[in-house]
Amino acid sequence: QSALTQPASVSGSPGQSITISCTGTSSDVGGYNYVSWYQQHPGKAPKLMIYEVSNRPSGVSNRFSGSKSGNTASLTISGLQAEDEADYYCSSYTSSSTLWVFGGGTKLTVL
Amino acid sequence: QVQLQESGPGLVKPSGTLSLTCAVSGGSISSSNWWSWVRQPPGKGLEWIGEIYHSGSTNYNPSLKSRVTISVDKSKNQFSLKLSSVTAADTAVYYCARNQRRAFDIWGQGTMVTVSS
Numbered sequence: 001q002s003a004l005t006q007p008a009s010v011s012g013s014p015g016q017s018i019t020i021s022c023t024g025t026s027s028d029v030g031g032y033n034y035v036s037w038y039q040q041h042p043g044k045a046p047k048l049m050i051y052e053v054s055n056r057p058s059g060v061s062n063r064f065s066g067s068k069s070g071n072t073a074s075l076t077i078s079g080l081q082a083e084d085e086a087d088y089y090c091s092s093y094t095s096s097s098t099l100w101v102f103g104g105g106t107k108l109t110v111l
Numbered sequence: 112q113v114q115l116q117e118s119g120p121g122l123v124k125p126s127g128t129l130s131l132t133c134a135v136s137g138g139s140i141s142s143s144n145w146w147s148w149v150r151q152p153p154g155k156g157l158e159w160i161g162e163i164y165h166s167g168s169t170n171y172n173p174s175l176k177s178r179v180t181i182s183v184d185k186s187k188n189q190f191s192l193k194l195s196s197v198t199a200a201d202t203a204v205y206y207c208a209r210n211q212r213r214a215f216d217i218w219g220q221g222t223m224v225t226v227s228s
Contacts, residue, residue, distance in 0.1 A: 032213075034213035034214070036213070036214035036215070038157075038215070044220075045206055045218040045219065045220055045221050046157065046206070046215070046218055047218070048214055048215060048216045048217075051212050051213065051214035051216065052212060052213060052214070055212075057216060089156065089157055091157075091214070091215070093213055097173045098159070098172055098173060098174075099159070099162070099170050099172075100147070100159040100162075101159070102156055102157040102158065102159065103156070104156045105156045105157070
């Protein structure tokens, strides 16, 4: 069982917006602004999409945005495109001795 | 730009030791970053294994701490992972990654390690 809770799957049609949630505790998501999001296509390494809750690395489309409220972080993808179909993972720094925790991953299907 | 490349045996026998190396190119391992190992069992999610700083300071996932050693070789610009007493549950794709801005911003391509006799 992963430390952070994500929905197993979400779906949307091209052009629509979707949001993926990531729920933790006050020891991780709620306690620090160190939430990050990763996109992983089949057989590929994860790719950083969002860091420090809402910052986009250079080169990442502005269709990707992040936010946080309490112990839940969210990744929103607007203007869905076929290439966005992938698995998405959240991660957070934690005050526990584990230091870094991940969510179980969410499979995004573009209909 | 910085690139990471994992290398090591793809097959390890049960009770043996898994050994992997991550070569850093395009930058120095002595930069102000931590360097991590992350694994992903087939069809499952990501698990952080541990991290190292160029000074040799380390942090490990408590669930693996008794079996894990991460080391750094600054002369070769690389860091390594050793996981002892492996079982089938350690079968996974192993990634090395750079920690920057409290996120894993650069990843290696990953290497599949199977534990089997």
